[in-house]
Amino acid sequence: MTTVPQTRAIATPARDSLRTPLLFLGMGVLLVLTGFLMGANYALLVVNMGLVSAIMALGVNLQWGFAGLFNIGVMGFLALGGLAAVLIAMPPVTEAWAAGGLRILLGLLLGAATVVLLVLLRMRMAPSRRRMAVMIAVGIAGFVLFRRVIDPGIVAVEAVTPAATGYLGGLGLPVLLAWPAGGLLAAGAAWLIGKTALGLRSDYLAIATLGIAEIILAVLKNEDWLARGVKNVIGIPRPVPREIDLQRSPDFVEQAARFGLNAVDASKIWVNLLYMLLILAVLGLVLLLSQLALKSPWGRMVRAIRDNEVAAEAMGKDVTARHLQIFVLGSAVIGIAGAIMVTLDGQLTPGSYQPLRYTFLIWVMVIVGGSGNNWGAILGGLLIWWLWVIVAPLGQLVFGSLATMMPEGSFMAQRLADAGEQMRLLTMGVVLLLVLRFSPRGLIPER
Amino acid sequence: MDLLNALVVFLNFVFVPAVSYGAQLALGALGVTLIYGILRFSNFAHGDTMAFGTAITILCTFGLQALGITFGPLPTALLALPVGIVATALLLLGTDRVVYRFYRERKAAPVILVIVSMGVMFVMNGIVRFIIGVGDVTFADGARFLVSARGFQEWSGLEEGLAIRSSQAITVVTAAIAVALLFWFLNHTRTGKSMRAFSDNEDLALLSGINPERVVAITWIIVAALATTAGVLYGLDKSFKAFTYFQLLLPIFAAAIVGGLGNPLGAIAGGFVIAFSEVMLTYAWRKVVLYALPEGWAPDGLLQLMSTEYKFAVSFAILIIVLLFRPTGLFRGQSV
Amino acid sequence: MISEDPLRDDRGNRDLSITRPRDAIPMDPIVPTATQPATSVVNAFLVGEAMVGGYGRGPSILNGCTIAAEKGQIAVIVGPNGAGKSTAMKAIFGMLDLRQGSVRLNGEDITRLSPQDRVAKGMAFVPQTRNIFPSLTVQENLEMGAFLRKDDISRTMEQVYELFPILREKRRQPAGELSGGQRQQVAVGRALMTQPSVLMLDEPTAGVSPIVMDELFDRIIEIARTGITILMVEQNARQALEIADKGYVLVQGANAFSGTGKDLLADPQVRKSFLGG
Numbered sequence A: 001m002t003t004v005p006q007t008r009a010i011a012t013p014a015r016d017s018l019r020t021p022l023l024f025l026g027m028g029v030l031l032v033l034t035g036f037l038m039g040a041n042y043a044l045l046v047v048n049m050g051l052v053s054a055i056m057a058l059g060v061n062l063q064w065g066f067a068g069l070f071n072i073g074v075m076g077f078l079a080l081g082g083l084a085a086v087l088i089a090m091p092p093v094t095e096a097w098a099a100g101g102l103r104i105l106l107g108l109l110l111g112a113a114t115v116v117l118l119v120l121l122r123m124r125m126a127p128s129r130r131r132m133a134v135m136i137a138v139g140i141a142g143f144v145l146f147r148r149v150i151d152p153g154i155v156a157v158e159a160v161t162p163a164a165t166g167y168l169g170g171l172g173l174p175v176l177l178a179w180p181a182g183g184l185l186a187a188g189a190a191w192l193i194g195k196t197a198l199g200l201r202s203d204y205l206a207i208a209t210l211g212i213a214e215i216i217l218a219v220l221k222n223e224d225w226l227a228r229g230v231k232n233v234i235g236i237p238r239p240v241p242r243e244i245d246l247q248r249s250p251d252f253v254e255q256a257a258r259f260g261l262n263a264v265d266a267s268k269i270w271v272n273l274l275y276m277l278l279i280l281a282v283l284g285l286v287l288l289l290s291q292l293a294l295k296s297p298w299g300r301m302v303r304a305i306r307d308n309e310v311a312a313e314a315m316g317k318d319v320t321a322r323h324l325q326i327f328v329l330g331s332a333v334i335g336i337a338g339a340i341m342v343t344l345d346g347q348l349t350p351g352s353y354q355p356l357r358y359t360f361l362i363w364v365m366v367i368v369g370g371s372g373n374n375w376g377a378i379l380g381g382l383l384i385w386w387l388w389v390i391v392a393p394l395g396q397l398v399f400g401s402l403a404t405m406m407p408e409g410s411f412m413a414q415r416l417a418d419a420g421e422q423m424r425l426l427t428m429g430v431v432l433l434l435v436l437r438f439s440p441r442g443l444i445p446e447r
Numbered sequence B: 001m002d003l004l005n006a007l008v009v010f011l012n013f014v015f016v017p018a019v020s021y022g023a024q025l026a027l028g029a030l031g032v033t034l035i036y037g038i039l040r041f042s043n044f045a046h047g048d049t050m051a052f053g054t055a056i057t058i059l060c061t062f063g064l065q066a067l068g069i070t071f072g073p074l075p076t077a078l079l080a081l082p083v084g085i086v087a088t089a090l091l092l093l094g095t096d097r098v099v100y101r102f103y104r105e106r107k108a109a110p111v112i113l114v115i116v117s118m119g120v121m122f123v124m125n126g127i128v129r130f131i132i133g134v135g136d137v138t139f140a141d142g143a144r145f146l147v148s149a150r151g152f153q154e155w156s157g158l159e160e161g162l163a164i165r166s167s168q169a170i171t172v173v174t175a176a177i178a179v180a181l182l183f184w185f186l187n188h189t190r191t192g193k194s195m196r197a198f199s200d201n202e203d204l205a206l207l208s209g210i211n212p213e214r215v216v217a218i219t220w221i222i223v224a225a226l227a228t229t230a231g232v233l234y235g236l237d238k239s240f241k242a243f244t245y246f247q248l249l250l251p252i253f254a255a256a257i258v259g260g261l262g263n264p265l266g267a268i269a270g271g272f273v274i275a276f277s278e279v280m281l282t283y284a285w286r287k288v289v290l291y292a293l294p295e296g297w298a299p300d301g302l303l304q305l306m307s308t309e310y311k312f313a314v315s316f317a318i319l320i321i322v323l324l325f326r327p328t329g330l331f332r333g334q335s336v
Numbered sequence C: 001m002i003s004e005d006p007l008r009d010d011r012g013n014r015d016l017s018i019t020r021p022r023d024a025i026p027m028d029p030i031v032p033t034a035t036q037p038a039t040s041v042v043n044a045f046l047v048g049e050a051m052v053g054g055y056g057r058g059p060s061i062l063n064g065c066t067i068a069a070e071k072g073q074i075a076v077i078v079g080p081n082g083a084g085k086s087t088a089m090k091a092i093f094g095m096l097d098l099r100q101g102s103v104r105l106n107g108e109d110i111t112r113l114s115p116q117d118r119v120a121k122g123m124a125f126v127p128q129t130r131n132i133f134p135s136l137t138v139q140e141n142l143e144m145g146a147f148l149r150k151d152d153i154s155r156t157m158e159q160v161y162e163l164f165p166i167l168r169e170k171r172r173q174p175a176g177e178l179s180g181g182q183r184q185q186v187a188v189g190r191a192l193m194t195q196p197s198v199l200m201l202d203e204p205t206a207g208v209s210p211i212v213m214d215e216l217f218d219r220i221i222e223i224a225r226t227g228i229t230i231l232m233v234e235q236n237a238r239q240a241l242e243i244a245d246k247g248y249v250l251v252q253g254a255n256a257f258s259g260t261g262k263d264l265l266a267d268p269q270v271r272k273s274f275l276g277g
């Protein structure tokens, strides 16, 4: 292809090389300021979630920035990661297992076997009326069998102390294991989805992934035996000490006093710092791996495909296989982030997953940061998350004072009182539109 | 065995709800498909456009009710609908002016426009929540039923009742009028034909002297009318909630794609395909089967394929099946 | 590689080729030319003189070629594939930027007019590809051709139907469902609906059987007899030059030979290189 763009890319090397550190420095200043204004603990919470957002953004950037895959099912993969946290870390509910665990497992196996059989039939038999009939028959028989086996199991499991458990529980393993497991779970789902949907045009793929995310959420909300549905799983074990234990430890109180902090504040800060180290380690690893991968021949090929799919295909590159790989990898990263997020919260609340917050906001991060640039994705994650957090109280401040001027309890007053929250969405939209208009490559453009 | 009662149950719980839901989806899908045909991108802000039009209509309805103006047995919202349409048209034209036109002039890639529409979606979502909040709003008034279950039972002497809510009847009638108007416009007016020409072959339309900006503006106005109508009808039938309208995006897009993006007839067919599949697959057929089969033959269980919470799975599954086997949709859409 | 324009950077998404086919006519703005050629030598009804131009910022495809057509006459451009024939037509119709040279219609400089303005001035163009509205009926195609006209178009439509009787038969059928030859007739008919004084045709006989081709040429002669100037590109060089008042052989964007149709047909060198002996 033409060489015009490259000449421009190297035209301002000095400014470009300074740009990234300066932007990150600015971000740091923002966060420190937040700390001064709102307290260190608050700032740490913002930073931690910002870092998790950065991991999500890295995953989306992998798919969109580097491969041009239009995945707007981020929320679904995040939720799967969260599910992994429950499945790995919660203690098993032995009573529930005894009541119907095996039935459920068997039912799931039967369901999976039916699907495999259908796929095999489709591949092995010649296309014909007969194949259609056989497939329909197998499908119906499989479905009936599946429901026959699994339904009583579900009823039995969900009847076991529904107020406290009513689900199978997890494996009772250390929660840190849930992070890679979340990645694996999301990767598995992504593989299945990619196998069917990746050949589609981008806007079809978008709608398809949007639908998948809704389905995953529907499963999480309704299959109580799996993770208690909308009854939520709370008290997921933590990888770091609990604040209350720290406050009780004389050692810790003494150390805190040496820094001039009271035990309560110190314990919160310490816990958040520990979380931050863990998240930073994951973020660093993901960043390192994706940078290495993208500089490798494999990464160059992926980008070549993105820039000209037709030409790449003509050159004998297996476009679909590359797309599948990167779709699975990106989704895995998102799944890891989902597991981390649930670990941070200590609970899985399927009702709180909303596409605007967990899919489209991540997209804003990637586009604003700079699609195709990992550093951009990280910056976008931190910046947009910070903005998201900060806009609500700011809006509240402005509109709240406006509301007090309105007659008490009037329609306008009510609207204005809520406006702070709605400001978030508005701000995100405006930021996205402004960036797309005036800096379509984002804050840190792809090199 | 009592086939008549089985039929009534079927009509009452499957057919009537599916027809009105299908009409709502069809109107929504028509908007999506028109934007795709003329502006050539998938508009993710469509659900929120519907929400905006509905929100304005609701506020206006409340205003009218406060003034003591009602529409007899019909819902007051129908009186307020024109206001909602005008407001939405202004919003869309403004958005086009401020946002989309820039990208059109630069001949931006469609996928860029899709991302731009995400930004618009955020903004509209914020606006809607600002003007009407996040809660559930019911605004239907007037007569509740066109045919009440009891009335039907007394009239027919059957065990089962058939209820047709007025919102359902209004939905179907209004949708039919809207669609008839749209097709008349597209097929019989010079402007409508020029829109179809533009959608068919943009360059040749330019060579024929068709003004693209005018075509685009008219498209937005029509989309505003369709989206607001669809949203108001949906809200009358169920209730209004900002988030629900955002979620309607999925079945609406499924309908438009299943019918063939860019093809108005397809959008209508797609709407009904999706609606019927959703309702039929999530309905518990037990009662129908009890009536339809001889005594003692009916299996136990609810005979529900999946719970209603999985209705998205239905839209989605149909979408995937159609895309895999007939990528251009049931009716040939613009995509090749 | 990053493309120059981030807005057109579609990240390889497949939808680009669907909504904006790659062979779409580029509508580049006309860039005012710095150097106008000296007073022209040709004074024909339609002249594209010393044209230099290309697509976007790409290399020049036209390298100073001159094309002219006299009132009511037929001018034909022939040449090998990729010679720039279609490009020359687009340049004359204002669909791509001329770096040098000028286009004149009836003595008036129209170099800077947009294609739409040229339509208003009485020019009509039938592109080589995508030259009909496939989902519109034949009749609607014709109506759209006359979109700019405010007067009664039924007489013109009647004339087109007389010229191409098959179109009358098929007038309620979507144009996309017609055969290739019938589509070409729709395309020519659409262009005639503006009652143009200049009709430009890019390979009107592409994909048309020999018999229909002769028909079509006859129709084109008929059109020319009504006083309409015709400029056309043709692959069937021999037949086209036979009916041409003026012929141009274009090679690599420049005039290789020009003369009356008969002269070119007689020229041994032209015969050898372009007419297959």
Ligand SMILES: Nc1ncnc2c1ncn2[C@@H]1O[C@H](COP(=O)(O)OP(=O)(O)OP(=O)(O)O)[C@@H](O)[C@H]1O
Pocket (backbone or CB within 6 Å): C023, C024, C026, C055, C058, C061, C079, C080, C081, C082, C083, C084, C085, C086, C087, C088, C128
């Ligand atoms: N839209 C376009 N953008 C960039 N380059 C183009 C475009 N269209 C044509 N070209 C290039 O311009 C050159 C001349 O093309 P043109 O279509 O004018 O040839 P032609 O003489 O009409 O050939 P044919 O007989 O095959 O129709 C070719 O090298 C082609 O690659």
Ligand SMILES: [Mg+2]
Pocket (backbone or CB within 6 Å): C085, C086, C087, C128, C202
């Ligand atoms: Mg050509």
